[in-house]
Amino acid sequence: MSHAAAIATDQHHDEPHHEEHFSTNIPNKKLLWWSFLASDCMFFGTLISTYLLYHGKSLVGPYPADVLSIPVTTVSSFVLLMSSLLMALAVDAIKRQAIPEFRLWVFLTAFFGAIFLGFQSYEFTEFYHLGLKLQTNLFGSTFFTMTGTHGLHVTVGVIWLLGWFVYSFFGDMSDKATDIECTGLYWHFVDIVWIIIFTVIYLVEFV
Amino acid sequence: MAHEHEEHFHSHVKLYVFMAIILGIATGIEVSVLMWPDWFGWEPGSMSGFLLFSLYFLAVIKFVLVVAYFMHLYFDNNLLTGFFASGLIVAFGTMIAMIALIGYQPSLQESFARAKEAQSVKKGDPKVGMKVFESKGCIACHKIAFMPSAVGAVGPALDGLGERAGSRVEGLNAEAYLKQSIENPAAFLVESYGNLMTPGLKDSMSAQEYSDLIAFLGSLKEGATADNYK
Numbered sequence: 425m426s427h428a429a430a431i432a433t434d435q436h437h438d439e440p441h442h443e444e445h446f447s448t449n450i451p452n453k454k455l456l457w458w459s460f461l462a463s464d465c466m467f468f469g470t471l472i473s474t475y476l477l478y479h480g481k482s483l484v485g486p487y488p489a490d491v492l493s494i495p496v497t498t499v500s501s502f503v504l505l506m507s508s509l510l511m512a513l514a515v516d517a518i519k520r521q522a523i524p525e526f527r528l529w530v531f532l533t534a535f536f537g538a539i540f541l542g543f544q545s546y547e548f549t550e551f552y553h554l555g556l557k558l559q560t561n562l563f564g565s566t567f568f569t570m571t572g573t574h575g576l577h578v579t580v581g582v583i584w585l586l587g588w589f590v591y592s593f594f595g596d597m598s599d600k601a602t603d604i605e606c607t608g609l610y611w612h613f614v615d616i617v618w619i620i621i622f623t624v625i626y627l628v629e630f631v
Numbered sequence: 632m633a634h635e636h637e638e639h640f641h642s643h644v645k646l647y648v649f650m651a652i653i654l655g656i657a658t659g660i661e662v663s664v665l666m667w668p669d670w671f672g673w674e675p676g677s678m679s680g681f682l683l684f685s686l687y688f689l690a691v692i693k694f695v696l697v698v699a700y701f702m703h704l705y706f707d708n709n710l711l712t713g714f715f716a717s718g719l720i721v722a723f724g725t726m727i728a729m730i731a732l733i734g735y736q737p738s739l740q741e742s743f744a745r746a747k748e749a750q751s752v753k754k755g756d757p758k759v760g761m762k763v764f765e766s767k768g769c770i771a772c773h774k775i776a777f778m779p780s781a782v783g784a785v786g787p788a789l790d791g792l793g794e795r796a797g798s799r800v801e802g803l804n805a806e807a808y809l810k811q812s813i814e815n816p817a818a819f820l821v822e823s824y825g826n827l828m829t830p831g832l833k834d835s836m837s838a839q840e841y842s843d844l845i846a847f848l849g850s851l852k853e854g855a856t857a858d859n860y861k
Contacts, residue, residue, distance in 0.1 A: 450707075455714075461718070463718055464718075469721075469726050498662045501658065505655065506655070509651035511701070512647040513647060612698070619694050619697070620690060623690035624690075627662070627665055628683065
């Protein structure tokens with residue numbers, strides 16, 4: 425039996441347990457998101473590597489230790505970390521079809537994400553005033569490219585979450601558990617990328 | 632699939648809250664070991680190896696907890712773990728390879744230092760250049776009439792060098808000719824002299840010293856006196 429035929433069989437739920445070899449029993453959307461996240465790992469891997477490769481190679485300041493602030497970033501990292509808890513609670517709620525509870529958690533997740541973005545805007549503005557721009561030195565270009573790309577991911581996530589919040593008032597949520605779970609996977613991924621960035625770029629700088 | 636979830640679904644709220652508390656504590660430890668090492672009885676900067684290890688270790692713990700519990704990989708199909716792990720391994724491997732390989736470019740640090748120095752090099756000063764001429768040992772082989780210490784005869788005498796440097800080699804101005812004579816002396820040899828220039832002379836001095844030396848040589852005029860360089 426060809427792959428295509430096996431997939432077709434699986435989709436039509438004819439004999440769902442017949443071809444074990446070809447049936448993953450994983451929702452296709454979830455499979456799609458995990459493979460996307462695997463590729464996004466490599467994307468952030470290159471950005472973080474590039475930052476590390478050029479670390480300490482800037483010819484002019486400001487240098488990382490001049491501008492990075494541990495207290496500010498600790499608060500924003502903590503907010504993002506806790507937004508992951510809220511996201512997990514939102515996924516849990518939608519699986520129980522507890523819609524009002526889901527709304528609360530999903531809104532708070534987006535809100536915490538927005539707070540994180542607020543901190544990042546503050547940080548970027550502060551760095552700009554301290555003389556660090558994208559084109560100032562190797563630190564500036566690698567730092568802004570990496571954290572900016574992460575910030576863009578968070579922004580997409582916040583919009584996506586708010587989309588679900590609005591949708592929950594008008595649309596049918598009964599078959600959306602897998603979709604919400606995929607949004608959750610994306611959101612948690614953004615959080616784990618920040619766990620790495622926070623340690624490697626911020627904390628280790630001050631050891 | 633949705634119906635299956637409803638039937639077999641177990642709520643994990645308590646587990647999630649517990650994990651979040653652990654994640655919060657881990658972050659707290661990370662920041663406090665860094666900000667207040669004296670709490671732990673450490674001299675600042677004395678435990679950097681252990682500190683680095685702890686920070687990376689805690690980051691890995693946080694990473695794994697979020698992936699395993701919040702992202703559900705611990706409970707989910709192993710295929711998904713395989714998907715994610717393959718991406719992660721390639722990313723991490725690339726990172727290690729890039730960082731390790733760049734270490735095999737020995738000239739990199741050096742060239743950055745050079746470029747940094749070159750940026751700060753000021754216009755050469757003949758008076759300072761005269762001291763470089765003396766301290767780098769040029770005097771041992773080159774004679775200059777007004778310098779009592781410059782008595783060597785192995786190389787050509789340099790009186791009036793600034794006046795003829797620009798016309799020695801077709802296409803080279805005075806500065807370029809002087810630099811060539813130091814960096815690649817064999818390219819043009821003054822008649823009846825062999826190439827006995829010390830190799831690597833330029834590398835023995837800073838970019839600023841080199842610039843001063845070139846300025847000094849370019850300023851040499853026939854009949855100049857020591858007073859011109861005071």
